[in-house]
Structure formats: C-alpha cells, structure tokens
Amino acid sequence: MTLRLTVNDQRRRVETDPETPLLWVIREQLGLTGTKFGCGAGVCGACTVQLDGKPVQSCSVPVGDVGRQPVTTIEGVDGPVAEAVRRAWLELDAAECGYCQPGMIVAAIALLRRKPHCTDKDIDDALRGNICRCGIYDRIRAAVHLAARKLER
Template identity: 55%
Template sequence: MKLHVNGTEHEVAAPPEMPLLWVLRDLLGMTGTKFGCGVAQCGACTVHVDGVPRRACVTPAESVVGKQVTTIEGLSKAGDHPVQRAWTELDVVQCGYCQSGQVMAAAALLAKLPNPSDTDIDQAMSGNICRCGTYPRIRAAVHRAAEIAGPRET
C-alpha cells in the first residue's frame, strides 16, 4: 500500500490492519512517534492525519491511504516549528518520552485555535499523559508557541 508520510510517498508491505504506529516505526524507521499504552489512552503516539491529531497505535494503516500523515519528524525540517521552539526555550521536557505526542497535539491545537486560553489548552492536551507531570511547562509552552507564531487570521 502507498502511504503519504511527511510529504513523501512510501510503498509499504504491511497488512492493512497493521497499526500505523508500527508501520512508521518498524517499516519506515520513523521512531519519533512513541509506543506508550497501545490503547489510545496516553497520546505518546499522536500523529496528524490530514491535520487532525490521531493515535497511531490504534489507526489501521489502510485507513490513512490517500491521506497526509505528519509525524514529529515531519513537523518541520529544521526543528523550528513554533511549538518545537517554545518547547526548547521553556525546557519543557523532563524524561521526554511523551513529548513528541505532546508537541503534535499542541501543533494541532494551534493550527485550529491560534490564541488558546488555559482552558482550551487543558482540554486539547488532556488526552496526552505526562508521567513526569510537566503540565505547567506544557501549558506555558503552548502559550509561548502562539506568541512565536504571531497573530493569524482565523
């Protein structure tokens, strides 16, 4: 099957029901998307499918054929997406395991809502679990990323 990931078309020999997470990690070598729980509860495997955050651990590969998949590796070539810049600037990461999913969720939020409130951030990020408890830094970084991105028309 042909999958369009991070702007490149890939031919993958995978069973149609194989979770997108394992296609990305094992077949395409994109290990930025993490396995956390395997049941779509923790958010470590968050990717964008046509701009919408999805849990790759429960998304069958066949369901993304013909769609644009973006992983943490494809968010920006130089790691300079406003969310990535804010994460670095505010030193959000502690252990780091959940952070690619956190970054992808934050990027999707800001694409939809350029100037979110604390409540907007808390609601949008609530499905992404950080066992180190960096939630205050995550919230601050989402606000900072909005500042970095600057005003946009909605």
C-alpha cells in the first residue's frame, strides 16, 4: 500500500503494510538511522520521535496510524530549543555511549517547547519512557536545565 507521510518537513511516499511500525519505515525506507531500535516494545525510548510535536515510541506506532501528523526525527529537530539542547548536551558531555541520546534529545526538546521552565520532576516525567543503560540521568537532567537557562537569555 502507498502511504504519504511528512517526515522532517518533507512529504514522502512509502510502499508498506499500514501495520508496519513507524520505526522501520523511518530507518529502512527513509534511511534516517538516528532513530534507534532498542526494545521493539515501546518501553526503552531509543526510537522516540515527535508525532505532531509529541514524543512517541516509533516502534509502537503503526505507520498507517500516522495520517497527516508530521513526524520529526533527531535528524529533523531544529529551531532555538533544539539548538539550546544540542549546545547543553555538548557543554555538559551528557552522552556516554550515546545510544539512547537521540530519543532523550527528541523528548527533551518536546518538553522544553511545552514547558520551558521545568522542574526536576517535569524532566523525570518527560523522560520516564527513555532508558539510559549507562545511568547518566543526572547529567541528562542537568543538560535539560542548562538548555532551559540558555533559552532564557
């Protein structure tokens, strides 16, 4: 079946079963490999993308359910919030192995766009679905706070 998607502000056509997880369309058909496969069950967050601005685990979203909602992957995040998050991540060396980072960053950007003055609890709640096997949650939380401060300037 031919489906039309908007991914990173580009209209794309894909041939696939509508039940195919969005993750596999993003990675295999569109070649956007920044979105990672982690668990395949929607619990680790490595595959987090924004669907109409909200973070979702793309391994749990059938591509046929996307409809006209825009999809944004780590390759497509942009704007002042995304730039502040990128700079904060680099400044604090927030990544360790890096595998979870695309999902963490996409989720952090969605949080800061929705709630620029966030608390530790807000950050923990927003990133709860993203597992970091290296356990660097404190550095990630600090990077989100730093990004928020950068946006205030």
